[in-house]
Amino acid sequence: MKRPARLLAVVPALWLAAFVLVPALIVLKISLSAAATAQPPYLPVLDWSAGPVGWSSFLEALDFTNFETLLGDALYRDAALQSLWLAGLATLILALIGTPLAHAMARSPKRWQPLLVALVIVPFWTSFLIRTYAWIAILKPEGLLSAVLLRLGLIDRPLEILGTQAAVLVGLTYAYLPFMVLPLYAVMVRLDPSLREAAADLGASPIRVFWSVTLPLARPGLAAGALLCFVPMVGEFIIPDLLGGSDTLMLGRVLWSEFFSNRDWPLASAVAILMLALVVVPLVLLRESGTSDRDTVR
């Protein structure tokens, strides 16, 4: 049974090789190329007909100019730092909001729980674009939030939130909340209730039970949630583009504008490689080693 079963992997493996692995290698190659006003808009292009000479001249033409540009230019440095800062801050906010929410879900009566999970999943499946768009109407100066606060007399002139980093943080927190809550809930709901009862029986107050028992045991869920939120947030495009100002530079947006506005494909590729090298690969590896550590320690 094992031999025929592994043959089933052939078609999906070929698909993944063609549409995940090869494209990644192409990005790497183009990040080492130079931009050109040509079709395709980069140099060098491998000349297959020239044989080995074509190969050697092709390889010689590759260099790290794009990465030097990225690292040398304050604009790109700021974009990288701002991405990490906003994504990190949003992850922290998400942890602070998501943990009590997931805890409340896990502690709610069993028959409510499928409904609560579905209620958290619905926004997660609802168009990202639409959910971000919804905040424009709320946050803009003549928007709902300002209107309500003005009516209540809490402020005397419209809020200037839209177009600031605060708006981006609100958008990130809102869009990624389900990604934080669901893994946390999945871990918390499986915790043996007798552990909490034992802690309470030994004299721990509800707050101490949460800090000393529930939270430490829910750490794998918190780690999974943080990873699921942080990595895509660093590369986020829609939220900074719609809610941020022109000064909100995040790597995803830089990549997009280098590609679509400046048509500098090699530089866009270099941004992608930088993002992979700085954020995605280290974090994924960290998580992999984290899971194996946990297995050996416990």
Place this chain on the structure above:
Amino acid sequence: MGGTGSTPRLDLTGVTKRFGDSVAVADVSLALAAGEFFCLLGPSGCGKSTLLRLVAGFEAPNLGVIRVDGQDMAGLPPHRRPVNIMFQSYALFPHKDVAGNIAYGLPDLGRADRTGRVRDLLARVRLENFENRRIETLSGGQRQRVALARALAREPGVLLLDEPLGALDRGLREETQGELRALQRRLGITFVMVTHDPGEAMALADRIGVMDRGRLVQVGDAATLYERPATRFVASLLGDVNLIPGRVAGRDGDWAVVQTGFGPLRARAPGTMPGEGEAATLAIRPERVGLGAGTGPAGTVTEVTFLGERIRRRIRMEDGTLLRASMPAVAQAPDPHGVGAAIRLDLDPEACRLLPA
């Protein structure tokens, strides 16, 4: 094919199965006649379930041959083997109703024939009119019967049963034992049942095979295994037993004299092992230990436990060895063998058995 009388229904020769470094089944040879009810008895992890899976075809042996009616099963996948298995979990298909489960093994039958067969099989396990019930609505006992009917549907030459009564309550289990035995007699199918419960094995089986760490250590009927165990493991698996360490002082045919801490004892000693001068164990069941005033070894009663129909006593011998004696409770006051009473033991040499140390 079959029917010659001399060909065993199921024949295992030198069957060995290793998983990595551990040996699950070691060199097992066994021949079962048609219509026999055979129990594989042993603690969990002794390899009895693996042996069943080897016969069913879910695992392939590293060494050895498995034959059914003389036909070598090597290379034959489970769905081509003339044997069926009843799983411990029953493995009933949750997405099919009772009739769908039972008819699963009969895809080639016409609709009318199939309905009839399902009805017959359900009648056989006393579940008339259960055809359209969903599995999740059945009780544990009903599921067990559906699983049995499903496994019998293809009229296998050998039916393998993996702890078939393990999931049932105690009372239901005893009732079901009787039904299983009667059904097997009526159908004449060879049953190979795996169990860890010696009482169940003794109640059901024509013959019992005791397994210990992958080996088939002794095969025989219940009385043989109980009265004449081959090893300490078999002796203690089948019931309470006193195992007295000693050394063989002398041998005389089927008899031996064993020097124990509280004196020499005569014992039955079939075979030649262990030989003179070697360390040995003397086994005697508590109900064969008599209390008397004769000339036997001396001891003191240290504990008396009243168990209803029996009374059990703990006796300390002069060298400190502790023995158990069990006898029918008889109303007798005052108890002549109460705690502290000095007594002499009456050990019938026929009931004492010499075993390897």
Place this chain on the structure above:
Amino acid sequence: MSHFGRITLGLGLAFLYGPILVLVAFSFNASALVTVWGGFSTRWYGVLFADGALLAAALVSLRVALAAAALATLFGTLAALALDRGGRFPGRSAFAGLLYVPMVMPEVITGLALLLLFVGTGLERGLVTLVVAHATLGLGFIAVIVGARLKGLDHTLEEAAADLGAGPLRVFATVTLPLIAPAVAAGFLLAFTLSLDDLVIASFAAGPGATTLPMRLYSQVRLGVNPEINAASTLLVGGVTLIVLGASWLSACGGIRSDVGTG
């Protein structure tokens, strides 16, 4: 349940649904201004259904999502079966890793990489490249969902079927497939909505010839708030809600079934 728990749940759900409800409410606003309530009206739905470009984009999105979800479901299920049943074959961990990549990769990178592939191989960008991109995106999610179901499957059920004379194909068709069907269906729905929702990857993978609904909405959203988009969003949110409820119903059925299998 504690008061604190109730309050947390209430606030959390209000945060999640408040903006969506505001959006839905203003789709029925007679006024074109988002902050001024001008009375109930369905005029923006009329405008929406008269917007040929938007409807054409919606049709493109639906076709792409159906095709991509079907492909992703087929390949994802095959991948899950191979990983669950194939033992330790060479390249297994590389294969599992590649499945995982499109799920964690920032969308801009996936989109850029696919576009560079399409340009490099001279593949004309359009519906086909969109389907390829979205199938790649959904494949891993389906492999995970179906894989979890396969892992939870009681293998003695398949052994029992084989023991009762069913060959490998019949075992798969009559036992394995019916038992994993809820997960396969849920995976299909997820891949479908992922495709329907995606803006970033689609912007890279689609050529000038194909415009999906999110791409069309994005170009309008950039110009500012617009009640017609509220109306379109309301319809999308309603559709997705129905799909999610359907999916959780499917997985609830699956859950009951798996309980029986092991009980």
